[in-house]
Amino acid sequence: MNVKIQKSDICGSVQIPPSKSVAHRMMIAAALAHSHIDVSNGGRDVEATARCLKSLADNSDKCPVLNAGESGSTLRFLLPVACALGRTLVFTGEGRLKDRPLDGLINCLRAHGAEIEKTSDSGLPLKVSGRLSAGDYRIDGNVSSQYITGLLFALPLLEGDSNIVVGGSLVSANYVDITVDVLKKFGIAVRRTDSGFFVKGNQRYAMPDDVSVEGDWSSAGFMLALGVLAGEVSIGGLNAGSQQGDRVVVELLKRAGANIVFSDGRYVAKKSQLSAIDFDAADCPDAVPIMATVLSFAKGVSHISSVDRLRDKESDRLFAVRKMLEGFGVKTEYKDDRLSVYGGIHKPCIAQSFNDHRMAMSAIVCALCTEGESTVTGVECIAKSYPDFLKDIASLGANIKTE
DSSP, rough: EEEEEEOOEEEEEEEEBBBBHHHHHHHHHHHHHOOOOOOOOOOHHHHHHHHHHHHHHHOEEEEOOOEEEOOOOHHHHHHHHHHHHHEEEEEEEOOGGGOOHHHHHHHHHHTEEEEEEEEESSSOOEEEEOOOOOOHHHHHESOHHHHHHHHHHGGGGGGSSSEEEEHHHHHHHHHHHHHHHHHHHTTEEEEEEEEEOOEEEEEEEEEOOOOEEEEEEEHHHHHHHHHHHHEEEEEESSOOOOOOOOHHHHHHHHHHHHTEEEETTTEEOOOOOOBOOEOOOOOOGGGHHHHHOOOTTTTTTEEEEGGGGGSOOOOOHHHHHHHHHHHHTEEEEEEEEEEEEEEEOOOOOOOOTOOOOOHHHHHHHHHHTSSEEEEOOOOOGGGOOTHEEEEEHHHTTOOEEEE
């Protein structure tokens, strides 16, 4: 599905959908407490986790197939859990999930009793059997924080105590903070150590009284950007004290000169004159597509460091961000893990989504702020995280037509 877009004046209010990051974790913890949480409007990734948890709970199927869709979180969180439970099953997936890094986690699990067999030349399907034993789990922290989260969910289920020993620097550490917070709510204690985490065995998950899922800061970035670039947007449903790393987008936009205020539980973003900034994306990689888009309208040259990890997302986002912005007439440069974005005049174009929800939404925001008519192709991928995005921006006055 494609959309045609004209530059628009944006004004109104929206309610942000549930946080994908928090929803995954709450749903898994609830399942391990022998209960469940329903998350509506959470997108296809959240649906993938719900689907896999249902298959995992079906003890009548001796070898269930868990389809993680395109969700890296679903696969990387549930693979260690399945191994801790001693289940025999198959994980499969779709799109680029088959090519995203997983070997570090697989090798770590194999070293502690899991039998994991690749049944094709690509990363998936995986046939899983055996049961994990307690011990010291050594894992690199510079590939994905999702490996650590998966282990943190799984190791409390083992009979003995375990240590997670993290090698190198832990990327996207704030996502692990979310995990630890969710575990605490469900009665699971983990202790930070100089080298990682100590996890006591024989723990039991217990349902808390409050199982609400806060709004998604990753999705909020697109609405904040629209307000700052094209009018005024009032945004509800967000936790101002959230552990979500993409909450930093407010700080980054303000550094660039954005007029954003928080009042009565809502963030209000108003059209602003922006100037270039530099920032490190190590702990907020998902914010790069929309921040790069916003900074392409700022005066001067912005520099975003720690961008190499973007290559292993739903698309090669480093390539996709540059390709999208250059289509709109924006100059970009890349060197040594740093992306430079030159602010300037934009021109209409036909922009690809790269089957990547964040790229599709970023391109739509860019088009809504560019004179003339632009087209963004393949926007159905937006349903991965923000199913009502097109409806919400239409309610704000976006001139957008679906093909």
